Amino acid sequence: xxxxxxxxxxxxxxxxxxxxxxxxxxxxxxxxxxxxxxxxxxxxxxxxxxxxxxxxxxxxxxxxxxxxxxxxxxxxxxxxxxxxxxxxxxxxxxxxxxxxxxxxxxxxxxxxxxxxxxxxxxxxxxxxxxxxxxxxxxxxxxxxxxxxxxxxxxxxxxxxxxxxxxxxxxxxxxxxxxxxxxxxxxxxxxxxxxxxxxxxxxxxxxxxxxxxxxxxxxxxxxxxxxxxxxxxxxxxxxxxxxxxxxxxxxxxxxxxxxxxxxxxxxxxxxxxxxxxxxxxxxxxxxxxxxxxxxxxxxxxxxxxxxxxxxxxxxxxxxxxxxxxxxxxxxxxxxxxxxxxxxxxxxxxxxxxxxxxxxxxxxxxxxxxxxxxxxxxxxxxxxxxxxxxxxxxxxxxxxxxxxxxxxxxxxxxxxxxxxxxxxxxxxxxxxxxxxxxxxxxx
Amino acid sequence: xxxxxxxxxxxxxxxxxxxxxxxxxxxxxxxxxxxxxxxxxxxxxxxxxxxxxxxxxxxxxxxxxxxxxxxxxxxxxxxxxxxxxxxxxxxxxxxxxxxxxxxxxxxxxxxxxxxxxxxxxxxxxxxxxxxxxxxxxxxxxxxxxxxxxxxxxxxxxxxxxxxxxxxxxxxxxxxxxxxxxxxxxxxxxxxxxxxxxxxxxxxxxxxxxxxxxxxxxxxxxxxxxxxxxxxxxxxxxxxxxxxxxxxxxxxxxxxxxxxxxxxxxxxxxxxxxxxxxxxxxxxxxxxxxxxxxxxxxxxxxxxxxxxxxxxxxxxxxxxxxxxxxxxxxxxxxxxxxxxxxxxxxxxxxxxxxxxxxxxxxxxxxxxxxxxxxxxxxxxxxxxxxxxxxxxxxxxxxxxxxxxxxxxxxxxxxxxxxxxxxxxxxxxxxxxxxxxxxxxxxxxxxxxxxxxxxxxxx
Numbered sequence: 074x075x076x077x078x079x080x081x082x083x084x085x086x087x088x089x090x091x092x093x094x095x096x097x098x099x100x101x102x103x104x105x106x107x108x109x110x111x112x113x114x115x116x117x118x119x120x121x122x123x124x125x126x127x128x129x130x131x132x133x134x135x136x137x138x139x140x141x142x143x144x145x146x147x148x149x150x151x152x153x154x155x156x157x158x159x160x161x162x163x164x165x166x167x168x169x170x171x172x173x174x175x176x177x178x179x180x181x182x183x184x185x186x187x188x189x190x191x192x193x194x195x196x197x198x199x200x201x202x203x204x205x206x207x208x209x210x211x212x213x214x215x216x217x218x219x220x221x222x223x224x225x226x227x228x229x230x231x232x233x234x235x236x237x238x239x240x241x242x243x244x245x246x247x248x249x250x251x252x253x254x255x256x257x258x259x260x261x262x263x264x265x266x267x268x269x270x271x272x273x274x275x276x277x278x279x280x281x282x283x284x285x286x287x288x289x290x291x292x293x294x295x296x297x298x299x300x301x302x303x304x305x306x307x308x309x310x311x312x313x314x315x316x317x318x319x320x321x322x323x324x325x326x327x328x329x330x331x332x333x334x335x336x337x338x339x340x341x342x343x344x345x346x347x348x349x350x351x352x353x354x355x356x357x358x359x360x361x362x363x364x365x366x367x368x369x370x371x372x373x374x375x376x377x378x379x380x381x382x383x384x385x386x387x388x389x390x391x392x393x394x395x396x397x398x399x400x401x402x403x404x405x406x407x408x409x410x411x412x413x414x415x416x417x418x419x420x421x422x423x424x425x426x427x428x429x430x431x432x433x434x435x436x437x438x439x440x441x442x443x444x445x446x447x448x449x450x451x452x453x454x455x456x457x458x459x460x461x462x463x464x465x466x467x468x469x470x471x472x473x474x475x476x477x478x479x480x481x482x483x484x485x486x487x488x489x490x491x492x493x494x495x496x497x498x499x500x501x502x503x504x505x506x507x508x509x510x511x512x513x514x
Numbered sequence: 515x516x517x518x519x520x521x522x523x524x525x526x527x528x529x530x531x532x533x534x535x536x537x538x539x540x541x542x543x544x545x546x547x548x549x550x551x552x553x554x555x556x557x558x559x560x561x562x563x564x565x566x567x568x569x570x571x572x573x574x575x576x577x578x579x580x581x582x583x584x585x586x587x588x589x590x591x592x593x594x595x596x597x598x599x600x601x602x603x604x605x606x607x608x609x610x611x612x613x614x615x616x617x618x619x620x621x622x623x624x625x626x627x628x629x630x631x632x633x634x635x636x637x638x639x640x641x642x643x644x645x646x647x648x649x650x651x652x653x654x655x656x657x658x659x660x661x662x663x664x665x666x667x668x669x670x671x672x673x674x675x676x677x678x679x680x681x682x683x684x685x686x687x688x689x690x691x692x693x694x695x696x697x698x699x700x701x702x703x704x705x706x707x708x709x710x711x712x713x714x715x716x717x718x719x720x721x722x723x724x725x726x727x728x729x730x731x732x733x734x735x736x737x738x739x740x741x742x743x744x745x746x747x748x749x750x751x752x753x754x755x756x757x758x759x760x761x762x763x764x765x766x767x768x769x770x771x772x773x774x775x776x777x778x779x780x781x782x783x784x785x786x787x788x789x790x791x792x793x794x795x796x797x798x799x800x801x802x803x804x805x806x807x808x809x810x811x812x813x814x815x816x817x818x819x820x821x822x823x824x825x826x827x828x829x830x831x832x833x834x835x836x837x838x839x840x841x842x843x844x845x846x847x848x849x850x851x852x853x854x855x856x857x858x859x860x861x862x863x864x865x866x867x868x869x870x871x872x873x874x875x876x877x878x879x880x881x882x883x884x885x886x887x888x889x890x891x892x893x894x895x896x897x898x899x900x901x902x903x904x905x906x907x908x909x910x911x912x913x914x915x916x917x918x919x920x921x922x923x924x925x926x927x928x929x930x931x932x933x934x935x936x937x938x939x940x941x942x943x944x945x946x947x948x949x950x951x952x953x954x955x956x957x958x959x960x961x962x963x964x965x966x967x968x969x970x971x
Contacts, residue, residue: 119945123922148949151927169949214612214638215586 121177124170127155129224136257137162140267141231143171175232182225185218186242219246227261234265234272243278249285255292258282263307266321270311276324283328287335294338301346304328305353312367322366326373333377340383347378358404362412368421375401375425379432391436395448398429399455406459414479419487426456430494453495460488537566549576577601579608586612591620598627609635611661618645625649635661637687647672651679659685663713666691670698677705684708689715689739699724703731710760711737725750729757736760741791742768751776755783762786767793774802781805792817793840799823807833815839823847833859840866842895849877856884866895868920875905882909891915897922897945904931911938921946 132138139162146167148154154167166174223246226239234240249255262279265272283304286292292300308328311321329350333343354371361367378397382390405422412418433449463484537545549557549571561571577600582589594616598605605628610616616639625631625646631654636642642665650657657680662668668691676683683706688694700723703709709732714720720743728735729750735758740746746769754761755776761784766772772795780787781802790806792798800823815836817823823844836859841847847870855862857880865881867873873896881891891913896902903926910916916939921927924946932944 117950119943120947120950123945123947148947150925151921151946151948152923152925153947173949214583215614216612216638 117173118177121170121173124154124166124174125178125225125228127153128164128166128174128228131155131157131164132224132227135159135162135164137260138164138264139260141165141264142268143168171232174228178225178228178232179236182222182229182239182242185222185225186238222246230261230265230275231268234269234275237274240274240278244281249282249289249291252291255282255286259304259307263310266311267314270315271318271320273320276320279324280327283331287331294335294342297332297338297342297346301328301332302349305350317364317366319366322370326370329374329377333381340381343381344383347374347381350374351378355404358408362408363415363417365417365420368417368424372421372424372428376428379428394432395429398425398432399452401425402429402455409463409480413474414476414483416483419483423487423490426491427494434497456491460484534564537564542566542570545570546573546575549573552576554580554582572600574601574604578604578606580605581607581609582613583609583611586614589613590615591617594620595623598624602627603630605631607631607633609633610639611635611637612639614638614640617641618643618649621646622649625653629653630656632656633659635659636665637661637663639665640667643667644669644671644675648675651675654680656682658682661687662691663687663689663715664691666693669693670695670701673698673702674705677702681706682708685711685713685737687713689713689741696721696724700727703727707731708734710734713737713739714743715739715741721745722747722750726753729754733757734760737763739763739765740769741765744768744770747771748773748775748779752779755779759783760786763789765791766795767791769795770797773797774799774805777802778805790815793842817841817844835861837861837890838864840864841870842866843869845869845871848872849874849880852877853880856881860885861890863890864893865891867899868895869898871898871900873899874901875903875909878902878906879909882912888912888914892917894918895920896924899924900926902926904928904934907931907935911935914939916942918943918945923947 135157138157141164144156144165144167146154146169148167148169154170156165156167157163222242226242229236229239230243243258247254247258249258259279259282262275262282265275269275283292305325305328308321308325312318312325315321329346332338332346351374354367354374357367358371375398379394402422402425405418405425409415409418409422429452433445464481540548545567549560552560552571557571557576561568577597580597580601582593589610594610594613597608598620608624608628608631618641621636621642622645626649634650634654634657636646644667647662647668648671650660660676660680660683662672668688670693673688673694676686686702686706686709699714699720703724704727709728712728712732712735720740722745725740725746726749728738730753735754738754738758738761743766746766748771751766751772752775756779764780764784764787766776769792772792774797777798780790782805798817803817803823815833815838817840823841823846839855839859839862847867849872852867852873855865878896881894892915894910894913894916896906897920900923902921902924907927908931910919919935919942921932922945927946929948932946932948935944936942
């Protein structure tokens with residue numbers, strides 16, 4: 074009988090899918106087939122609902138869950154597939170239950186979203202009525218619907234964070250009005266990113282959360298020293314988990330810019346934030362040598378450092394900035410020697426050099442020409458020294474290492490590029506020996 | 515819910531065919547009678563057909579019972595006012611459950627217009643305040659049933675007003691109304707002596723005094739729900755039992771202070787009690803329960819989480835009509851209990867033994883052999899009983915009516931055991947943490963079809 078009921082239901086479901094708006098269709102295109110097949114067997118729904126309740130129970134028991142994953146385990150024993158280590162705040166699902174859980178919660182979620190009380194109740198009524206009785210058709214009021222939608226969307230984003238619809242449901246129905254709610258939502262996003270560190274939707278939602286928090290005065294400019302490091306820390310987990318995590322880095326950039334362009338935050342605070350970010354990435358740069366996104370962030374960071382001038386100290390700022398750029402070049406040179414053949418390091422060097430040259434071109438003319446020319450002379454000298462060192466390396470260790478050759482190729486390209494830049498100043502680097510090239514200057 | 519909006523075309527057509535065929539053939543009285551069978555949506559549609567139909571469809575006599583639950587988010591106060599004006603004295607039943615945007619003003623107009631209202635459901639209308647209840651008490655003398663669950667702005671003033679104006683009140687639900695105190699309940703019980711059913715779930719505002727007042731002034735009480743009223747003690751339940759002999763439903767779940775004294779008092783006075791819910795009353799023991807079982811003819815016991823319950827022969831000796839028994843998390847329940855239950859309760863339909871960790875195959879064997887199991891037993895919940903093995907399932911083979919069995923987390927149960935049970939009882943739904951035999955079909959089904967073609971060729 075249950076089977077007959079289910080088969081009556083499936084055409085309506087597919088019809089509903091056709092009626093859905095574009096966003097829904099995009100999300101459900103792949104899943105719709107599973108969904109319709111799935112509805113033909115109500116026993117799946119019972120099991121999936123039970124697993125779903127188990128997951129929710131785990132979240133109720135332990136609010137601080139900080140890691141989620143799917144464990145490749147087959148269904149062999151009759152025990153719950155929800156693995157929850159309460160002492161360490163970890164949550165995992167056994168892999169076999171994921172298809173059932175996902176299809177079930179996705180279908181229920183669609184029903185909740187379309188306010189299809191009837192189809193939802195027919196889905197639920199097949200399960201234990203005493204335990205899940207509050208979802209009976211006659212009993213399903215608006216707040217019940219929203220609450221169920223919220224827990225469903227939580228499970229959905231855990232399993233597949235690319236479902237924009239689920240995030241949007243949370244946007245619509247989670248009121249960001251208290252610090253506790255904000256914290257819980259941020260924690261959910263962090264939890265999602267432990268399994269899918271590269272998911273753009275999570276970061277978009279995080280951005281929205283921060284904006285809402287600013288709007289509702291939950292994150293105050295005075296307490297920036299407290300919440301900014303926490304936020305940065307939570308971002309570093311996905312950054313470390315996934316190499317060249319563009320979405321995470323661009324979120325970090327967004328956050329920094331939001332703070333810097335905010336009128337309400339005092340300049341000293343902004344400088345402090347910038348300084349802490351520079352220090353933070355300093356340590357990071359020493360370990361990650363070929364993360365383009367990270368280097369790009371660093372580049373942007375230096376640029377922001379150049380633009381943010383503290384009051385009444387433009388001259389010291391000028392000197393400080395030049396020193397900082399030189400330090401950056403030195404650091405980069407060390408890394409290039411140490412980790413050979415990473416193009417991202419060379420690209421970063423180019424970016425820094427370009428920024429420095431442009432800065433000098435803009436600010437140098439009205440400064441006293443004496444010191445200016447000294448700086449440039451020094452710069453070119455150092456560059457020449459560095460380049461010759463790399464090239465000579467190639468000559469010494471000929472056909473010994475592939476990496477070294479690669480490094481030299483990068484170096485030659487760099488020299489060509491730098492010469493094009495330097496030509497404005499009538500200077501030139503050469504790929505020859507250091508001693509011979511000194512005569513060029 | 516737009517009643518009188520015609521498009522220009524419709525209006526023009528109405529003028530030309532002033533008397534269409536159906537209106538010529540059928541007298542207005544008959545049309546009105548037909549309309550009286552329609553639901554709200556159809557009536558509103560009919561009201562848009564023509565002017566005469568509009569008059570007929572919106573006639574108050576068609577609007578005696580209105581349930582707006584399906585439009586809960588869309589309903590504004592103005593709609594309620596319109597309905598009140600249209601239906602006037604005809605309206606007897608109105609459900610505004612979940613209509614969160616309906617406010618006091620709309621309900622004030624409503625109370626003034628519909629003075630014959632008997633049943634009103636305002637559950638989750640979160641904007642209404644005491645003003646609504648005051649206007650209801652002024653105008654709604656005939657009000658019998660009122661639902662105010664989850665209306666968090668309601669205070670004692672409302673209950674006082676109701677006590678003054680609505681003396682005919684039979685049913686009142688004030689579950690989850692946080693701002694009500696025991697004073698309001700006392701005032702209510704003085705004014706509404708005809709109260710038969712009183713539901714106050716989930717908050718602490720019900721205390722001994724209020725229960726005593728209820729017992730004193732409302733002797734007709736039949737249905738009582740004090741779910742979650744943790745401060746109630748035995749004294750008040752004793753008084754209740756003495757004064758209200760008609761009680762047939764009592765829920766004291768979560769009232770952890772109650773002891774066997776309450777059970778004794780209930781057993782002595784309330785012989786009509788058929789449903790008794792006492793989940794989480796951990797001080798109840800078999801002594802009190804024995805007293806109960808001797809006199810009652812209950813159909814349902816709900817004793818989940820009563821950890822001290824051992825339950826022995828007395829249930830089975832006296833409760834021959836017992837249909838449902840919930841013993842979730844009563845950890846002391848053992849095979850002995852099952853033996854007696856099986857022998858003495860031939861009508862048992864639903865038995866919950868979740869988390870009863872002492873139960874073994876032997877107990878299930880007794881259950882399986884009992885007369886109840888073959889005929890009546892439909893639902894058996896055994897989840898989290900770690901000692902149960904496949905042998906239990908074989909003992910249950912003779913239960914022909916068994917529709918659902920829960921085996922979640924019974925780790926000694928295997929797939930093979932479940933398969934054997936299914937062979938004997940093909941219609942049973944077994945709930946366990948095993949993945950279903952056939953996984954949900956993968957998306958790429960086209961390749962399979964090709965293979966089938968190959969086979970045919």
